[in-house]
Amino acid sequence: MSPVEVFPPSIPPHVPPELVVDFDFVHPKGAERDLFLALKRLHEGPDIFWTPRYGGHWVVTRGDDIRRILSDYETFSSEAVFIPRRERPRIVPLEVDPPEHMAYRKLIAPAFTPKAIAQWTDLARTLAIELIDGFYARGECEFMSEFAFQLPIIIFMKMCDLPLEDRPQLLRWVGMNIRPEKPGDEQESFRHMNEYIRNLMAQRRSQPGDDLVSQILHSEVFGRPLNDDEAFGLINGLLGGGLDTVASTMGWIARFLAQSPQHRRQLIEEPDLLWNAIEELLRRFSVPNIARVVAKDTVYKGVFMKKGEQVLLSACLHAMDEACFERPLDVDFRRRNARNHSTFSQGPHRCPGATLAVAELKIFLEEWLRRIPDFWIRPGECVETATGIVHGVKYLPLVWDPQASTS
Numbered sequence: 001m002s003p004v005e006v007f008p009p010s011i012p013p014h015v016p017p018e019l020v021v022d023f024d025f026v027h028p029k030g031a032e033r034d035l036f037l038a039l040k041r042l043h044e045g046p047d048i049f050w051t052p053r054y055g056g057h058w059v060v061t062r063g064d065d066i067r068r069i070l071s072d073y074e075t076f077s078s079e080a081v082f083i084p085r086r087e088r089p090r091i092v093p094l095e096v097d098p099p100e101h102m103a104y105r106k107l108i109a110p111a112f113t114p115k116a117i118a119q120w121t122d123l124a125r126t127l128a129i130e131l132i133d134g135f136y137a138r139g140e141c142e143f144m145s146e147f148a149f150q151l152p153i154i155i156f157m158k159m160c161d162l163p164l165e166d167r168p169q170l171l172r173w174v175g176m177n178i179r180p181e182k183p184g185d186e187q188e189s190f191r192h193m194n195e196y197i198r199n200l201m202a203q204r205r206s207q208p209g210d211d212l213v214s215q216i217l218h219s220e221v222f223g224r225p226l227n228d229d230e231a232f233g234l235i236n237g238l239l240g241g242g243l244d245t246v247a248s249t250m251g252w253i254a255r256f257l258a259q260s261p262q263h264r265r266q267l268i269e270e271p272d273l274l275w276n277a278i279e280e281l282l283r284r285f286s287v288p289n290i291a292r293v294v295a296k297d298t299v300y301k302g303v304f305m306k307k308g309e310q311v312l313l314s315a316c317l318h319a320m321d322e323a324c325f326e327r328p329l330d331v332d333f334r335r336r337n338a339r340n341h342s343t344f345s346q347g348p349h350r351c352p353g354a355t356l357a358v359a360e361l362k363i364f365l366e367e368w369l370r371r372i373p374d375f376w377i378r379p380g381e382c383v384e385t386a387t388g389i390v391h392g393v394k395y396l397p398l399v400w401d402p403q404a405s406t407s
Protein backbone atom coordinates (compact mmCIF):
# COMPACT_ATOMS: atom_id res chain seq x y z
CA MET A 1 0.00 0.00 0.00
CA SER A 2 1.33 3.47 -0.87
CA PRO A 3 2.09 6.09 1.81
CA VAL A 4 -1.09 8.08 1.05
CA GLU A 5 -3.43 5.13 0.48
CA VAL A 6 -6.08 5.15 3.22
CA PHE A 7 -8.87 3.17 1.57
CA PRO A 8 -9.34 -0.59 1.75
CA PRO A 9 -8.78 -2.06 -1.75
CA SER A 10 -12.12 -2.17 -3.50
CA ILE A 11 -13.36 -4.25 -6.45
CA PRO A 12 -17.13 -4.10 -7.11
CA PRO A 13 -18.80 -7.34 -8.34
CA HIS A 14 -19.60 -5.96 -11.83
CA VAL A 15 -15.88 -5.45 -12.63
CA PRO A 16 -14.54 -8.46 -14.56
CA PRO A 17 -11.32 -9.87 -13.00
CA GLU A 18 -9.40 -9.48 -16.29
CA LEU A 19 -9.99 -5.72 -16.08
CA VAL A 20 -8.44 -5.34 -12.62
CA VAL A 21 -4.94 -3.85 -12.52
CA ASP A 22 -3.28 -2.73 -9.30
CA PHE A 23 -2.25 0.77 -10.38
CA ASP A 24 -1.51 3.60 -7.95
CA PHE A 25 -1.55 6.87 -9.92
CA VAL A 26 0.23 8.78 -7.13
CA HIS A 27 3.07 6.23 -6.97
CA PRO A 28 3.27 4.48 -10.34
CA LYS A 29 5.84 1.70 -10.41
CA GLY A 30 9.10 2.83 -12.09
CA ALA A 31 8.29 6.56 -11.66
CA GLU A 32 11.57 7.18 -9.83
CA ARG A 33 13.42 6.38 -13.09
CA ASP A 34 11.04 8.10 -15.54
CA LEU A 35 7.49 9.03 -14.61
CA PHE A 36 6.19 9.35 -18.17
CA LEU A 37 7.70 6.05 -19.30
CA ALA A 38 6.27 4.37 -16.20
CA LEU A 39 2.80 5.61 -17.21
CA LYS A 40 3.34 4.74 -20.87
CA ARG A 41 3.56 1.09 -19.84
CA LEU A 42 -0.19 1.20 -19.18
CA HIS A 43 -0.63 1.07 -22.97
CA GLU A 44 0.53 -2.55 -22.80
CA GLY A 45 -2.61 -3.47 -20.81
CA PRO A 46 -6.36 -3.08 -21.38
CA ASP A 47 -7.74 0.17 -22.85
CA ILE A 48 -9.94 0.51 -19.79
CA PHE A 49 -9.22 -1.08 -16.42
CA TRP A 50 -10.25 -0.90 -12.78
CA THR A 51 -7.74 -0.25 -10.02
CA PRO A 52 -8.72 -0.99 -6.42
CA ARG A 53 -6.62 1.96 -5.20
CA TYR A 54 -8.14 5.05 -3.52
CA GLY A 55 -11.48 3.35 -3.01
CA GLY A 56 -11.43 1.96 -6.56
CA HIS A 57 -11.71 3.78 -9.89
CA TRP A 58 -11.52 3.26 -13.64
CA VAL A 59 -8.47 4.23 -15.70
CA VAL A 60 -8.79 4.98 -19.43
CA THR A 61 -5.50 4.63 -21.31
CA ARG A 62 -6.18 5.45 -24.97
CA GLY A 63 -6.03 8.96 -26.42
CA ASP A 64 -9.24 8.83 -28.43
CA ASP A 65 -11.20 7.64 -25.39
CA ILE A 66 -9.64 10.27 -23.13
CA ARG A 67 -10.62 12.99 -25.61
CA ARG A 68 -14.13 11.66 -26.07
CA ILE A 69 -14.81 11.23 -22.35
CA LEU A 70 -13.50 14.71 -21.48
CA SER A 71 -16.02 16.21 -23.91
CA ASP A 72 -19.01 13.96 -23.10
CA TYR A 73 -20.29 15.70 -19.99
CA GLU A 74 -23.70 14.05 -20.20
CA THR A 75 -22.24 10.60 -19.60
CA PHE A 76 -19.12 11.62 -17.68
CA SER A 77 -19.78 14.40 -15.20
CA SER A 78 -17.25 16.80 -13.66
CA GLU A 79 -18.92 16.64 -10.24
CA ALA A 80 -15.65 15.33 -8.66
CA VAL A 81 -12.53 15.86 -10.79
CA PHE A 82 -10.01 14.66 -8.22
CA ILE A 83 -9.41 11.11 -6.99
CA PRO A 84 -10.18 10.40 -4.20
CA ARG A 85 -13.27 12.62 -3.84
CA ARG A 86 -12.74 15.54 -1.48
CA GLU A 87 -15.14 16.66 1.28
CA ARG A 88 -15.41 20.38 0.53
CA PRO A 89 -17.54 22.89 -1.40
CA ARG A 90 -17.29 22.11 -5.11
CA ILE A 91 -14.63 23.86 -7.16
CA VAL A 92 -16.22 26.30 -9.56
CA PRO A 93 -16.49 26.19 -12.57
CA LEU A 94 -14.34 23.02 -12.64
CA GLU A 95 -16.86 20.74 -10.91
CA VAL A 96 -20.02 22.14 -12.50
CA ASP A 97 -21.55 20.57 -15.61
CA PRO A 98 -23.19 22.45 -18.49
CA PRO A 99 -25.49 24.28 -18.79
CA GLU A 100 -24.92 25.70 -15.27
CA HIS A 101 -21.15 25.66 -15.91
CA MET A 102 -21.23 28.52 -18.42
CA ALA A 103 -22.81 30.97 -15.97
CA TYR A 104 -19.79 30.60 -13.65
CA ARG A 105 -17.20 30.40 -16.39
CA LYS A 106 -18.39 33.79 -17.68
CA LEU A 107 -17.38 35.35 -14.36
CA ILE A 108 -13.69 34.56 -14.82
CA ALA A 109 -13.51 34.76 -18.63
CA PRO A 110 -12.74 38.54 -18.78
CA ALA A 111 -9.50 37.98 -16.82
CA PHE A 112 -8.22 35.57 -19.46
CA THR A 113 -8.87 37.33 -22.77
CA PRO A 114 -5.72 37.94 -24.86
CA LYS A 115 -6.08 41.68 -24.09
CA ALA A 116 -6.24 41.06 -20.34
CA ILE A 117 -3.28 38.67 -20.47
CA ALA A 118 -1.24 41.21 -22.46
CA GLN A 119 -1.32 43.48 -19.37
CA TRP A 120 0.77 40.92 -17.50
CA THR A 121 3.29 39.86 -20.10
CA ASP A 122 5.61 42.90 -19.80
CA LEU A 123 5.79 42.33 -16.06
CA ALA A 124 6.42 38.61 -16.60
CA ARG A 125 9.31 39.41 -18.93
CA THR A 126 10.87 41.92 -16.52
CA LEU A 127 10.53 39.41 -13.71
CA ALA A 128 12.04 36.57 -15.75
CA ILE A 129 15.09 38.75 -16.55
CA GLU A 130 15.47 39.85 -12.91
CA LEU A 131 15.28 36.28 -11.66
CA ILE A 132 17.89 35.02 -14.12
CA ASP A 133 20.17 38.02 -13.51
CA GLY A 134 19.92 37.26 -9.78
CA PHE A 135 21.57 33.84 -10.08
CA TYR A 136 23.36 33.93 -13.46
CA ALA A 137 26.85 34.79 -12.11
CA ARG A 138 26.72 31.83 -9.72
CA GLY A 139 26.58 29.45 -12.66
CA GLU A 140 23.94 27.35 -10.94
CA CYS A 141 20.44 27.39 -9.50
CA GLU A 142 17.78 25.08 -8.13
CA PHE A 143 15.39 25.74 -10.98
CA MET A 144 12.10 24.92 -9.24
CA SER A 145 12.47 27.16 -6.17
CA GLU A 146 14.50 29.91 -7.84
CA PHE A 147 12.58 30.24 -11.11
CA ALA A 148 9.59 27.98 -11.82
CA PHE A 149 7.87 28.54 -8.49
CA GLN A 150 8.58 32.28 -8.77
CA LEU A 151 7.70 33.64 -12.22
CA PRO A 152 4.17 32.29 -12.86
CA ILE A 153 3.24 32.40 -9.17
CA ILE A 154 4.17 36.05 -8.71
CA ILE A 155 2.18 36.97 -11.83
CA PHE A 156 -0.84 35.05 -10.58
CA MET A 157 -0.56 36.59 -7.10
CA LYS A 158 -0.46 40.05 -8.66
CA MET A 159 -3.59 39.25 -10.70
CA CYS A 160 -5.32 38.46 -7.41
CA ASP A 161 -3.44 41.19 -5.47
CA LEU A 162 -2.25 38.69 -2.86
CA PRO A 163 0.69 39.66 -0.61
CA LEU A 164 3.87 38.13 -2.08
CA GLU A 165 5.01 37.02 1.38
CA ASP A 166 2.09 34.51 1.34
CA ARG A 167 3.68 32.70 -1.64
CA PRO A 168 5.62 29.98 0.28
CA GLN A 169 2.69 28.93 2.45
CA LEU A 170 0.20 28.96 -0.44
CA LEU A 171 2.56 26.84 -2.53
CA ARG A 172 2.98 24.40 0.35
CA TRP A 173 -0.77 24.04 0.90
CA VAL A 174 -1.60 23.72 -2.81
CA GLY A 175 1.26 21.20 -3.17
CA MET A 176 -0.11 19.06 -0.32
CA ASN A 177 -3.42 18.79 -2.17
CA ILE A 178 -1.95 18.22 -5.62
CA ARG A 179 0.85 15.79 -4.72
CA PRO A 180 0.06 14.44 -1.23
CA GLU A 181 2.98 12.74 0.51
CA LYS A 182 1.28 11.27 3.54
CA PRO A 183 -2.25 10.41 4.75
CA GLY A 184 -4.13 13.52 5.81
CA ASP A 185 -2.19 15.93 3.55
CA GLU A 186 -5.28 16.75 1.46
CA GLN A 187 -7.38 17.44 4.55
CA GLU A 188 -4.68 19.58 6.13
CA SER A 189 -4.28 21.49 2.87
CA PHE A 190 -8.02 22.13 2.78
CA ARG A 191 -8.09 23.39 6.39
CA HIS A 192 -5.40 25.97 5.62
CA MET A 193 -6.85 27.00 2.25
CA ASN A 194 -10.32 27.29 3.75
CA GLU A 195 -9.15 29.67 6.45
CA TYR A 196 -6.99 31.67 4.03
CA ILE A 197 -9.71 32.06 1.41
CA ARG A 198 -12.49 32.88 3.91
CA ASN A 199 -10.27 35.63 5.43
CA LEU A 200 -9.44 36.92 1.97
CA MET A 201 -13.14 37.01 1.06
CA ALA A 202 -14.00 39.00 4.20
CA GLN A 203 -11.17 41.44 3.55
CA ARG A 204 -12.01 41.99 -0.16
CA ARG A 205 -15.71 42.36 0.58
CA SER A 206 -15.01 45.21 2.97
CA GLN A 207 -12.15 46.75 0.95
CA PRO A 208 -12.61 45.81 -2.70
CA GLY A 209 -9.91 46.55 -5.25
CA ASP A 210 -9.73 45.99 -9.00
CA ASP A 211 -8.12 42.55 -8.64
CA LEU A 212 -9.57 39.22 -9.78
CA VAL A 213 -10.72 38.14 -6.30
CA SER A 214 -12.63 41.41 -5.75
CA GLN A 215 -14.19 41.11 -9.21
CA ILE A 216 -15.39 37.58 -8.44
CA LEU A 217 -16.79 38.54 -5.05
CA HIS A 218 -18.79 41.40 -6.49
CA SER A 219 -20.22 39.52 -9.46
CA GLU A 220 -23.67 38.01 -9.94
CA VAL A 221 -24.83 34.64 -11.14
CA PHE A 222 -28.39 33.67 -12.19
CA GLY A 223 -29.46 37.27 -11.39
CA ARG A 224 -28.31 37.22 -7.74
CA PRO A 225 -25.02 37.80 -5.85
CA LEU A 226 -22.73 34.78 -5.54
CA ASN A 227 -23.18 32.89 -2.28
CA ASP A 228 -20.22 32.14 -0.01
CA ASP A 229 -19.67 28.58 -1.22
CA GLU A 230 -19.76 29.64 -4.87
CA ALA A 231 -17.28 32.47 -4.27
CA PHE A 232 -15.07 30.12 -2.23
CA GLY A 233 -15.21 27.47 -4.99
CA LEU A 234 -14.22 30.00 -7.66
CA ILE A 235 -11.28 31.41 -5.70
CA ASN A 236 -10.13 27.94 -4.60
CA GLY A 237 -10.24 26.80 -8.24
CA LEU A 238 -8.16 29.74 -9.42
CA LEU A 239 -5.54 29.16 -6.73
CA GLY A 240 -5.36 25.47 -7.62
CA GLY A 241 -5.17 26.19 -11.35
CA GLY A 242 -2.83 29.14 -11.15
CA LEU A 243 -0.30 28.08 -8.54
CA ASP A 244 1.17 24.81 -9.76
CA THR A 245 0.51 23.83 -13.36
CA VAL A 246 2.73 26.34 -15.18
CA ALA A 247 5.58 25.87 -12.68
CA SER A 248 5.40 22.08 -13.01
CA THR A 249 5.38 22.31 -16.81
CA MET A 250 8.40 24.65 -16.73
CA GLY A 251 10.22 22.10 -14.58
CA TRP A 252 9.71 19.27 -17.09
CA ILE A 253 10.71 21.52 -19.99
CA ALA A 254 13.88 22.74 -18.23
CA ARG A 255 14.83 19.17 -17.34
CA PHE A 256 14.38 18.08 -20.95
CA LEU A 257 16.32 21.01 -22.45
CA ALA A 258 19.15 20.55 -19.94
CA GLN A 259 19.63 17.09 -21.44
CA SER A 260 19.08 17.95 -25.10
CA PRO A 261 21.59 20.40 -26.61
CA GLN A 262 20.18 19.88 -30.11
CA HIS A 263 16.69 21.03 -29.05
CA ARG A 264 18.17 24.06 -27.25
CA ARG A 265 20.11 24.97 -30.37
CA GLN A 266 17.07 24.54 -32.59
CA LEU A 267 15.04 26.96 -30.45
CA ILE A 268 17.83 29.54 -30.53
CA GLU A 269 18.52 29.23 -34.26
CA GLU A 270 14.89 28.94 -35.40
CA PRO A 271 12.83 31.23 -33.15
CA ASP A 272 9.84 30.93 -35.52
CA LEU A 273 9.45 27.38 -34.24
CA LEU A 274 8.81 28.57 -30.70
CA TRP A 275 4.98 28.52 -30.71
CA ASN A 276 4.81 25.01 -32.09
CA ALA A 277 7.70 23.94 -29.85
CA ILE A 278 5.73 25.06 -26.79
CA GLU A 279 2.70 23.00 -27.88
CA GLU A 280 4.99 20.03 -28.49
CA LEU A 281 6.57 20.37 -25.04
CA LEU A 282 3.12 20.77 -23.44
CA ARG A 283 2.15 17.56 -25.25
CA ARG A 284 5.25 15.50 -24.47
CA PHE A 285 5.32 16.60 -20.82
CA SER A 286 1.57 16.67 -20.27
CA VAL A 287 1.02 17.21 -16.55
CA PRO A 288 -2.67 16.82 -15.53
CA ASN A 289 -4.38 13.78 -14.06
CA ILE A 290 -8.07 14.63 -14.05
CA ALA A 291 -11.16 12.58 -13.35
CA ARG A 292 -14.79 12.31 -14.32
CA VAL A 293 -17.75 10.64 -12.60
CA VAL A 294 -19.96 8.21 -14.49
CA ALA A 295 -23.26 10.15 -14.63
CA LYS A 296 -25.52 7.15 -15.46
CA ASP A 297 -24.98 3.41 -15.76
CA THR A 298 -23.08 3.13 -19.03
CA VAL A 299 -21.50 0.56 -21.31
CA TYR A 300 -18.41 2.16 -22.83
CA LYS A 301 -16.43 0.08 -25.35
CA GLY A 302 -18.07 -3.04 -23.91
CA VAL A 303 -17.18 -2.17 -20.30
CA PHE A 304 -20.04 -1.70 -17.83
CA MET A 305 -19.48 1.35 -15.64
CA LYS A 306 -21.81 2.16 -12.79
CA LYS A 307 -23.20 5.60 -11.99
CA GLY A 308 -21.03 7.38 -9.41
CA GLU A 309 -17.77 5.58 -10.26
CA GLN A 310 -14.73 7.77 -10.98
CA VAL A 311 -12.67 7.56 -14.16
CA LEU A 312 -9.05 8.72 -14.25
CA LEU A 313 -8.01 10.54 -17.44
CA SER A 314 -4.29 11.10 -17.52
CA ALA A 315 -3.62 13.60 -20.31
CA CYS A 316 -0.11 12.19 -20.88
CA LEU A 317 -1.61 8.83 -21.89
CA HIS A 318 -3.34 10.65 -24.75
CA ALA A 319 -0.06 12.43 -25.57
CA MET A 320 1.97 9.20 -25.60
CA ASP A 321 -0.51 7.16 -27.66
CA GLU A 322 0.93 6.03 -31.03
CA ALA A 323 -2.58 5.97 -32.45
CA CYS A 324 -2.78 9.76 -31.94
CA PHE A 325 0.83 10.93 -32.37
CA GLU A 326 3.53 9.37 -34.53
CA ARG A 327 6.66 8.44 -32.49
CA PRO A 328 4.97 10.00 -29.44
CA LEU A 329 7.99 9.83 -27.13
CA ASP A 330 10.11 11.95 -29.49
CA VAL A 331 10.12 15.72 -29.07
CA ASP A 332 9.69 17.11 -32.57
CA PHE A 333 9.31 20.90 -32.74
CA ARG A 334 7.97 20.56 -36.29
CA ARG A 335 5.25 18.06 -35.38
CA ARG A 336 2.15 18.96 -37.39
CA ASN A 337 -0.48 17.93 -34.85
CA ALA A 338 1.39 18.96 -31.68
CA ARG A 339 -1.59 21.11 -30.59
CA ASN A 340 -4.00 18.16 -30.51
CA HIS A 341 -3.03 17.26 -26.94
CA SER A 342 -5.38 17.15 -23.93
CA THR A 343 -3.00 18.98 -21.60
CA PHE A 344 -5.50 21.84 -21.29
CA SER A 345 -8.39 19.31 -21.41
CA GLN A 346 -11.13 19.14 -24.05
CA GLY A 347 -14.73 20.29 -24.18
CA PRO A 348 -16.43 22.88 -21.97
CA HIS A 349 -13.80 22.88 -19.20
CA ARG A 350 -10.85 23.51 -21.50
CA CYS A 351 -8.41 25.58 -19.45
CA PRO A 352 -9.16 29.32 -19.59
CA GLY A 353 -5.59 29.94 -18.33
CA ALA A 354 -4.02 28.35 -21.43
CA THR A 355 -3.20 31.67 -23.14
CA LEU A 356 -1.50 32.96 -20.00
CA ALA A 357 0.35 29.67 -19.50
CA VAL A 358 1.66 29.63 -23.08
CA ALA A 359 2.70 33.32 -22.82
CA GLU A 360 4.66 32.59 -19.64
CA LEU A 361 6.33 29.52 -21.14
CA LYS A 362 7.33 31.57 -24.19
CA ILE A 363 8.84 34.32 -22.02
CA PHE A 364 10.70 31.73 -19.97
CA LEU A 365 12.20 30.06 -23.06
CA GLU A 366 13.11 33.33 -24.80
CA GLU A 367 14.74 35.01 -21.82
CA TRP A 368 16.41 31.89 -20.44
CA LEU A 369 17.94 30.71 -23.72
CA ARG A 370 19.08 34.26 -24.58
CA ARG A 371 21.11 34.34 -21.36
CA ILE A 372 21.84 30.68 -20.70
CA PRO A 373 21.97 28.89 -24.06
CA ASP A 374 23.83 25.93 -22.57
CA PHE A 375 22.99 24.35 -19.24
CA TRP A 376 23.05 20.92 -17.66
CA ILE A 377 21.80 19.00 -14.67
CA ARG A 378 24.48 19.28 -11.96
CA PRO A 379 26.67 16.19 -12.39
CA GLY A 380 26.14 13.55 -9.73
CA GLU A 381 22.72 14.91 -8.72
CA CYS A 382 19.31 13.33 -9.28
CA VAL A 383 16.25 15.20 -10.45
CA GLU A 384 13.32 14.52 -8.09
CA THR A 385 9.79 14.23 -9.42
CA ALA A 386 6.40 13.40 -7.91
CA THR A 387 2.84 13.06 -9.11
CA GLY A 388 -0.77 13.24 -8.04
CA ILE A 389 -3.26 15.61 -9.70
CA VAL A 390 -0.33 17.23 -11.57
CA HIS A 391 2.98 15.60 -12.55
CA GLY A 392 5.59 17.79 -10.90
CA VAL A 393 9.34 18.30 -10.56
CA LYS A 394 10.47 18.76 -6.96
CA TYR A 395 14.19 19.36 -7.35
CA LEU A 396 16.11 20.36 -10.46
CA PRO A 397 19.71 21.51 -9.91
CA LEU A 398 21.03 23.23 -13.05
CA VAL A 399 24.55 24.44 -13.86
CA TRP A 400 26.08 26.53 -16.68
CA ASP A 401 29.27 28.38 -17.43
CA PRO A 402 28.77 32.05 -16.47
CA GLN A 403 31.91 33.01 -18.40
CA ALA A 404 30.47 31.70 -21.70
CA SER A 405 29.48 34.55 -24.04
CA THR A 406 25.79 35.07 -24.82
CA SER A 407 24.33 37.14 -27.63
Ligand code: HEM
Nearest residue numbers: 093094241242245246249288290343344345349351353357
Ligand atom coordinates in the same frame (compact mmCIF):
# COMPACT_ATOMS: atom_id res chain seq x y z
C1 HEM B 1 0.47 24.61 -18.15
C2 HEM B 1 -0.45 25.18 -17.38
C3 HEM B 1 -1.84 24.67 -17.19
C4 HEM B 1 -2.36 23.43 -17.40
C5 HEM B 1 -1.64 22.19 -17.91
C6 HEM B 1 -3.77 23.48 -17.05
C7 HEM B 1 -4.64 22.42 -17.17
C8 HEM B 1 -6.02 22.52 -16.98
C9 HEM B 1 -6.95 21.46 -17.23
C10 HEM B 1 -6.58 20.07 -17.70
C11 HEM B 1 -8.19 21.93 -16.95
C12 HEM B 1 -9.53 21.24 -17.15
C13 HEM B 1 -9.79 20.15 -16.15
C14 HEM B 1 -11.03 19.37 -16.51
O1 HEM B 1 -11.39 19.24 -17.70
O2 HEM B 1 -11.63 18.84 -15.58
C15 HEM B 1 -8.03 23.29 -16.49
C16 HEM B 1 -9.09 24.10 -16.10
C17 HEM B 1 -8.90 25.31 -15.51
N1 HEM B 1 -7.72 26.01 -15.39
FE1 HEM B 1 -5.91 25.43 -16.12
N2 HEM B 1 -4.07 24.73 -16.61
C18 HEM B 1 -2.93 25.50 -16.68
C19 HEM B 1 -2.81 26.83 -16.32
C20 HEM B 1 -3.79 27.56 -15.71
C21 HEM B 1 -3.61 28.90 -15.21
C22 HEM B 1 -2.33 29.71 -15.30
C23 HEM B 1 -4.82 29.26 -14.65
C24 HEM B 1 -5.21 30.53 -13.95
C25 HEM B 1 -4.43 31.52 -13.65
C26 HEM B 1 -5.74 28.17 -14.84
C27 HEM B 1 -7.06 28.17 -14.44
C28 HEM B 1 -7.96 27.18 -14.75
C29 HEM B 1 -9.39 27.26 -14.41
C30 HEM B 1 -10.09 28.40 -13.70
C31 HEM B 1 -9.97 26.08 -14.89
C32 HEM B 1 -11.44 25.66 -14.79
C33 HEM B 1 -12.15 25.86 -16.11
C34 HEM B 1 -13.54 25.28 -16.21
O3 HEM B 1 -13.87 24.38 -15.44
O4 HEM B 1 -14.29 25.75 -17.06
N3 HEM B 1 -5.09 27.16 -15.49
N4 HEM B 1 -6.71 23.63 -16.54
